[in-house]
Amino acid sequence: MxxxxxxxxxxxxxNYISEAHANGxxxxxxxxxxxxxxxxxxxxxxxKVFLTHSCTGAxxxxxxxxxxxxxxxxxxPSYTFVSTANAFVLRGGVPVFVxxxxxxxxxxxxxxxxxxxxxxxxxVPVHYAGVACEMDAIMDxxxxxxxLVIEDAAQGIGASYKxxxxxxxxxxxxxxxxxxKNIISGEGGALAVNNEKFIDRAEVIREKGTDRSQxxxxxxxxxxxxxxxxxxxxxxxxxxxxxxxLEKSQYITDKRLLIWNRYHRAFKELDGIGKIRLPxxxxxxxxxxxxxxxxxxxxxxxxxxxxxxxxxxxxxMFHYAPLHLSDAGAKYGRSHGSLDITERHANSIVRLxxxxxxxxxxxxxxxxxxFEVLESLQ
Numbered sequence: 001m002x003x004x005x006x007x008x009x010x011x012x013x014x015n016y017i018s019e020a021h022a023n024g025x026x027x028x029x030x031x032x033x034x035x036x037x038x039x040x041x042x043x044x045x046x047x048k049v050f051l052t053h054s055c056t057g058a059x060x061x062x063x064x065x066x067x068x069x070x071x072x073x074x075x076x077p078s079y080t081f082v083s084t085a086n087a088f089v090l091r092g093g094v095p096v097f098v099x100x101x102x103x104x105x106x107x108x109x110x111x112x113x114x115x116x117x118x119x120x121x122x123x124v125p126v127h128y129a130g131v132a133c134e135m136d137a138i139m140d141x142x143x144x145x146x147x148l149v150i151e152d153a154a155q156g157i158g159a160s161y162k163x164x165x166x167x168x169x170x171x172x173x174x175x176x177x178x179x180x181k182n183i184i185s186g187e188g189g190a191l192a193v194n195n196e197k198f199i200d201r202a203e204v205i206r207e208k209g210t211d212r213s214q215x216x217x218x219x220x221x222x223x224x225x226x227x228x229x230x231x232x233x234x235x236x237x238x239x240x241x242x243x244x245x246l247e248k249s250q251y252i253t254d255k256r257l258l259i260w261n262r263y264h265r266a267f268k269e270l271d272g273i274g275k276i277r278l279p280x281x282x283x284x285x286x287x288x289x290x291x292x293x294x295x296x297x298x299x300x301x302x303x304x305x306x307x308x309x310x311x312x313x314x315x316x317m318f319h320y321a322p323l324h325l326s327d328a329g330a331k332y333g334r335s336h337g338s339l340d341i342t343e344r345h346a347n348s349i350v351r352l353x354x355x356x357x358x359x360x361x362x363x364x365x366x367x368x369x370x371f372e373v374l375e376s377l378q
Contacts, residue, residue, distance in 0.1 A: 001314070002315060002353050002366060003353060003355075004315040004351065004353050006355040006357060008184075008245075008357060010247070010251075013245075015244075016032065017241060020032055026235060028235055035239075035243050036049075036051055036239050036243050039246045039247075040192065043249070044168045045164070046192035046193060047195075047199065048199045050191045050193070050203070050206050051190050051239060052206070053187060053235075054176070055189030057189060059084065062174060063088045063090065063091045065198050065205065066122055068121060069093075071093075071094060072088075072120075073095075073117060074094070074095055074121060075123045076123075077097065077099075077126055078097035078098075078322040078323045078329070079126075079342045080128075081320065084126060085333060088124075095332065095333035096115050096335075096336050097323060097334070097336065099339045100341050101341070104129075104282065104285075105129070106132075107133055107138075109137040110137075111336070113141050114337070121148065122147055122150055123141065123150075124149075124151075125138050125149070126152040127152065127166050129293070130156050130157075130287045130291070131287045132159060132282075132285040135170075136162070148171045148195075149171050150174065151166065151167055151173035153167040153173050154174060154178075155290045156175070157175055157181070157249070158183070159288040161285055167192045171194055171198070172192065172193055172194065172195065173191075173192040173194065175192065176188075176189050177189060177242055177245075181290070182253065182290055183246060184241075185234070185239070185241045185242035188242060189234075205229040206229065206232040207229065207233070208229045210224060210225055211224065252356055253288050255356045256288065256354065259358055260354065263363070264278060267367075276295060277294070277295040295345060295350075296349075297348065299348060301377050305373055305377065306350060308373040309373055314353065316352055317350070318349055319351060320346060322343055324339055324342070352370070
């Protein structure tokens with residue numbers, strides 16, 4: 001079976017883990033955590049980065065930093081992972097779902113302003129497949145309505161918008177290093193702070209609501225409880241693993257782009273003739289080859305395609321079920337306007353295998369099988 005995803009190892013992970021063990025510092029904020037913080041701050045251009053145990057944890061930190069209160073509204077796409085909404089629901093917030101664009105599957109920036117109410121607190125654009133949302137328009141809406149922007153860049157490391165790294169544009173941003181992402185630590189994430197006013201409080205929230213980090217830096221003689229918070233730190237073992245990945249991040253991105261572009265060239269003849277639609281990357285976006293997908297005309301063909309590819313020992317996947325159609329989405333959130341594009345694309349998308357060590361021979365098998373299966377679906 002050709003898997004959909006296979007975590008890539010650079011070769012330095014175990015060496016760094018052994019070093020972390022020898023250091024005798026396994027809890028969070030050890031040397032490897034600090035190396036990762038500096039690397040990400042330099043890479044993204046954020047004022048401060050904090051590693052977290054997950055991207056979900058980073059989103060929950062963002063919700064606390066925004067002081068989300070019961071009834072506060074947060075505008076998000078319905079086509080995203082549940083954590084994007086759940087982090088705010090946990091604080092009593094109301095996710096307001098708007099539709100996505102036909103081309104990028106990102107939140108449709110033209111629909112955001114009409115969804116703004118007196119209860120709106122923030123906009124959370126999600127950079128789907130590592131392709132940037134239209135951030136200039138989103139930031140302009142936020143500025144005119146005094147809203148905050150949290151970039152969900154879980155899939156966006158190594159990608160950019162008009163030359164700016166994803167994660168560097170909003171007031172806050174979140175990254176994921178889950179094993180399904182390009183750069184991994186098994187589990188893990190990060191909160192990137194671009195608005196300086198959030199830096200000090202973010203450090204306290206991340207450390208169970210205490211000023212423990214200041215204590216360890218020798219800035220105070222004892223630490224105490226100062227704010228709400230939780231244990232959001234990533235341990236040193238996964239941080240050591242992550243550093244090995246970050247150091248090879250350009251190599252990883254380049255390899256994935258090579259595979260992505262090979263798919264794109266192979267399927268070009270199918271695009272626009274009614275069989276499938278290929279990914280669209282706007283000229284002002286530099287993506288990171290996180291996902292290569294095909295869009296079908298209907299869910300029946302999509303489901304048959306996935307099953308037929310499985311019979312050929314190739315594991316292809318669909319993706320998100322729209323949040324607004326879920327039980328929890330109906331209970332805790334609300335939809336603004338039609339979400340037809342979200343529903344249509346969610347029922348028609350197929351993601352193809354894409355990982356660093358996908359050989360040219362195996363990719364050729366995937367490509368040939370796609371053509372064979374599509375022909376059988378006529």
